[in-house]
Amino acid sequence: MRLQAMRSVVASDARSVARDNVALATIGLSLAGTGAITSLGLVADRPAAWSTAFPFVVAIGLVSGPSAFGFLFASLMVEERESGVRWALAVAPLPPRDLYLVRTWIATSWMCGWPLVSVLLMNATWGVLDVSLGEWLVIIVPLAFLTPGFALLIPTLAGDRISALAAFKVLSFASLVPLALFLVPPEAGYRWALLLSPTGFTVEAYRRLLTEGGPLTPWVLGSLAYAASLLSVVVYFFERNVYSSKL
Amino acid sequence: MGPLANQLRHDLVLQTRSLLYPATIISTSIIVLFILLLPLRPPSARLLAFLVFLDPATVGLAFVGAIVLVEKAQDTLSALSVTPLRPWTYVASKAATLTLVTFGSGLTVVLFGAPPRLDVARVLVALTLSSAVAVLMGIVCVAGSRSMNHLVMRLLWVTTLLYLPVVAHFDLARGMAAVALSLIPSRAMLLAIETALDPTAASSMAHMYALAYLCLWVVVLGARALRDFERAILNEGL
Numbered sequence: 001m002r003l004q005a006m007r008s009v010v011a012s013d014a015r016s017v018a019r020d021n022v023a024l025a026t027i028g029l030s031l032a033g034t035g036a037i038t039s040l041g042l043v044a045d046r047p048a049a050w051s052t053a054f055p056f057v058v059a060i061g062l063v064s065g066p067s068a069f070g071f072l073f074a075s076l077m078v079e080e081r082e083s084g085v086r087w088a089l090a091v092a093p094l095p096p097r098d099l100y101l102v103r104t105w106i107a108t109s110w111m112c113g114w115p116l117v118s119v120l121l122m123n124a125t126w127g128v129l130d131v132s133l134g135e136w137l138v139i140i141v142p143l144a145f146l147t148p149g150f151a152l153l154i155p156t157l158a159g160d161r162i163s164a165l166a167a168f169k170v171l172s173f174a175s176l177v178p179l180a181l182f183l184v185p186p187e188a189g190y191r192w193a194l195l196l197s198p199t200g201f202t203v204e205a206y207r208r209l210l211t212e213g214g215p216l217t218p219w220v221l222g223s224l225a226y227a228a229s230l231l232s233v234v235v236y237f238f239e240r241n242v243y244s245s246k247l
Numbered sequence: 248m249g250p251l252a253n254q255l256r257h258d259l260v261l262q263t264r265s266l267l268y269p270a271t272i273i274s275t276s277i278i279v280l281f282i283l284l285l286p287l288r289p290p291s292a293r294l295l296a297f298l299v300f301l302d303p304a305t306v307g308l309a310f311v312g313a314i315v316l317v318e319k320a321q322d323t324l325s326a327l328s329v330t331p332l333r334p335w336t337y338v339a340s341k342a343a344t345l346t347l348v349t350f351g352s353g354l355t356v357v358l359f360g361a362p363p364r365l366d367v368a369r370v371l372v373a374l375t376l377s378s379a380v381a382v383l384m385g386i387v388c389v390a391g392s393r394s395m396n397h398l399v400m401r402l403l404w405v406t407t408l409l410y411l412p413v414v415a416h417f418d419l420a421r422g423m424a425a426v427a428l429s430l431i432p433s434r435a436m437l438l439a440i441e442t443a444l445d446p447t448a449a450s451s452m453a454h455m456y457a458l459a460y461l462c463l464w465v466v467v468l469g470a471r472a473l474r475d476f477e478r479a480i481l482n483e484g485l
Contacts, residue, residue, distance in 0.1 A: 025400040029407060049419065075395040082320050158266065161320075161395045162313040166270030169309075173277045173302075180284045 010102055026072065033061070034118045041125030054128045055210055059179055062115055062206070063199040066143055067171040069111055070150030071164075073103045077155040077242065078164040100238070104148030111144035131209060138216060139206050142223035146175075146198050149230040152238040171198075178203035201226055250332050254340035261317070262344060267310055274302050275352040279359045292445035295360040297416060299440050300433065303352035304374055305409070307345035307382035312389035312398045314341065334476045338469070342382040349378040362444040369443035376461035377436040383468035390475035409433040416441075435460040 037057065040046065077100075116136055123129050131139075150171055158164035178200040184191055194200050205219035262268065278298050282290060290298075318324050327337065353374045357365065388405060392398040412434035415425045428434050439457035441448045 025403060029403055033407075047419070071399070072396060075399065079395055082317075160265060160317050162261070162265035162267060162310065162317050164395070165309055165313040166266035169302075170266075170270050170273045173274045177277055177280070180281055183286060184284050185286070 026069075030114060030118065034121055037122045038125050041122065041127070051126070051128050054126050056179070056182060058119055058122065058129070059182070059203060059206060060176070061118070062140065062143055063175045063179065063203060064172060065111055065115055066146040066199075067150050067168060067175050069107050070147045070171075071154060071168045073107050073151040074154035074158075074164060074168070075161075076103070077151075078158055078161060081155065081242065082160055097239070100152060104151050107147045107151055108144050111147045112141055115140045115143070129210065135209055135216070138220045139202060139209070142202050142220060142227055143199065145224065145227035146230065149198070149227060149234050152234045152242075153230075155242050156234060156238045175199045181207050195222070198226060198230060199223075250330075251336050251340060254332065254336055255344060258314075258340050258344040261314060262310075262348075265314075265317075267348070271306060271348055271352050275355050278302065278356050282356070282359050289361045289363065292362050292364075292441050292448050293416065295357065295362055295444055296437050296441035297413060298360070299353050299356050299374075300377070300413075300437050303349050303356055304377035304436055304440065305381040305433075306348050306352060307342070307378055308385045308388075308406070308409075309402055311341050311345060311382045311385035312392065312402065313395070315386065315389045316392065316395060316398060334473050338383070338386060338472050338476060341386070342379050345382050346375055346378040349374050357444065360444075364445045364447065366443050366446055369446070370440070372458065373436070373439035373443045376439065376458065376465060379465045380432050380436070380461055380468060383465065383472045386472040387468060387475055390472075390478070412437060429456075432461060432464045435464075 040050070119129075119136060119140075120133075123131070153171070154164050154167045157167045174197050176199075177197045178194045181191065181194050181200075181203050184194075195204065197203075201219050201223035205216045205223065208214060208219065209216060278301065282295075282298065285294075289295075315324075318327075350371065354367075354370070357370055384405060385402075388401045389398055392401060408431060410433070412428040412431050414420045415428040415434060416437045420428060435457040438449060438453055439461060442454040442457065446454075
């Protein structure tokens with residue numbers, strides 16, 4: 001019964017996403033972006049400034065992924081709340097935790113795989129970043145683990161589509177802030193403040209990987225701990241406010 | 248109280264109830280923080296124009312769509328369709344209230360950037376035209392959108408297109424590529440904002456092109472938005 005209910009939810013989500021060509025457009029745009037940047041890498045006499053900007057462009061792409069893909073699944077939940085489907089789900093034979101586990105698992109898996117393929121493809125033609133597969137993984141996986149936190153945080157904060165978009169905007173900007181770590185002097189005392197952002201530790205790991213070659217362990221552990229803490233707090237409030245059994 | 252004043256009040260209340268204003272305050276603060284962290288002070292007019300374009304100038308693009316979808320879901324549009332409210336009043340109210348948000352956010356970013364040759368009047372003109380284009384584009388996008396994700400997908404394509412001219416803005420595209428990118432209205436937005444921040448950044452001819460081109464887009468998108476509002480948005484609301 002429970003498995004059947006989970007299948008129904010996945011099928012319903014798939015229909016909802018397929019109806020609006022969401023998945024197709026998202027994948028299409030990601031492919032187009034990756035294809036365009038990969039093709040630019042084939043330009044033999046490209047300006048030197050392009051190569052200087054390449055690591056920064058990769059960083060922007062990586063840190064903006066979790067909020068963007070989290071928002072796709074968050075929108076489904078916000079619309080369920082607005083349309084009243086959430087009340088129907090409250091009496092379905094499926095524990096709320098299973099429902100959002102299924103949804104966030106799909107988003108997290110995608111965010112572990114696609115960014116890796118994308119950066120490997122782009123860097124194959126640009127040849128700018130001397131980063132191994134293992135090093136890419138320790139940068140990308142902690143970022144992917146932010147996706148479920150973001151996907152659940154948006155419906156927790158937002159009661160309607162306007163506030164969902166507003167919450168998404170704040171999360172997107174907050175994710176981009178640590179890119180300033182590339183700009184501020186290494187001795188600046190306020191650098192730690194940028195680590196308050198969900199992507200702060202990962203951006204610092206990426207920056208250190210490119211500039212100093214490591215060590216990455218403290219930064220990667222920090223980003224994983226951040227993602228786990230965020231998820232725990234968000235799940236607590238999400239279950240209380242959004243998918244509690246109380247109608 | 249006239250219909251426009253009523254509609255303006257309704258929009259302000261709706262936007263206040265949602266997280267739009269706090270979100271804009273946070274995003275503006277983050278841009279200001281970024282400016283303060285920049286090693287180069289004051290930042291170049293080109294960079295500052297990009298930061299103003301990044302969010303303040305185009306804040307209405309996505310939000311107007313979300314607002315229309317919420318009004319559709321709450322049956323506000325069904326109610327509006329049987330009132331004497333004219334479509335232009337609805338569209339003008341959305342553009343005016345979201346342009347106020349653009350002013351607040353854009354001017355804050357500009358003031359913290361402190362460009363030495365700032366022309367505030369030109370900044371306001373550039374922000375008004377940019378915001379109007381963004382809001383009208385958002386209304387065209389939301390017409391026929393079935394859900395939030397459907398709208399977001401449309402916006403994703405439009406936003407990607409709008410960001411392409413950033414390449415030309417930073418002189419990374421030249422020749423025919425730069426000319427082709429000038430056809431996208433965001434090139435004119437960036438140019439209008441940049442020349443308002445530093446009148447010596449481009450020729451007066453380029454500044455005139457930017458303003459005239461944005462006015463043209465306002466007229467074209469305005470006509471399309473009014474048509475879509477009547478055909479797609481209002482009729483779907485019923």
